[in-house]
Amino acid sequence: MVGCAPTPLLVDRRPPQARPVVPVEAPREAPPSTDVERRLLAAHNAERTRVGVPPLRWADNLEAEARVWARELIGSNTFAHDPTRHGHGENLWTGWGGRVWTPEEMVGEWIAEKADYRHDVFPNVSRTGKWSDVGHYSQLVWRGTTHVGCAIETRGERSVLACRYAPPGNIDGRRAY
Numbered sequence: 001m002v003g004c005a006p007t008p009l010l011v012d013r014r015p016p017q018a019r020p021v022v023p024v025e026a027p028r029e030a031p032p033s034t035d036v037e038r039r040l041l042a043a044h045n046a047e048r049t050r051v052g053v054p055p056l057r058w059a060d061n062l063e064a065e066a067r068v069w070a071r072e073l074i075g076s077n078t079f080a081h082d083p084t085r086h087g088h089g090e091n092l093w094t095g096w097g098g099r100v101w102t103p104e105e106m107v108g109e110w111i112a113e114k115a116d117y118r119h120d121v122f123p124n125v126s127r128t129g130k131w132s133d134v135g136h137y138s139q140l141v142w143r144g145t146t147h148v149g150c151a152i153e154t155r156g157e158r159s160v161l162a163c164r165y166a167p168p169g170n171i172d173g174r175r176a177y
Helices: 034-049 058-075 103-116 135-141
Strands: 002-005 090-094 145-155 158-166
Touching: 034 103, 034 135, 034 145, 034 158, 058 090, 058 145, 058 158, 090 103, 090 135, 090 145, 103 135
Parallel strands: none
Antiparallel strands: 002 090, 090 158, 145 158
């Protein structure tokens, strides 16, 4: 069984002048350091290629940030988006049941949201009327996003995948691509 949560930190309906400026460390581009990281990046970029947006590049600082949060989720046996204002997009996935999930299956769960995706301006991007039903997918293919870093943590029969994106997507009034 798989569960995913929407990305609520990315929608801020306050007027632009009222939004606080949050300093964000620039992505530190680096090649993926493991086969799993390469496969996670490739799974993202295969879908981005299908919709005609540039490929993402791996960022080691985003991977480190994602790893801290994935470890927190595994250690606390919880599943929620990071409440800190980290300034990046975030996709989360969790799976359990004593099986090994491939990186392609994990990212594939987000890509499967495409079935309900409607190419319109955010947040009017879902056939269901709820942007959260397609928020992982729209972040994954967001044209303005250039970097990603992901981490998988496992404990017992549960795994968590956390990915961080820079710049973040799912911005009101804009199209994913």
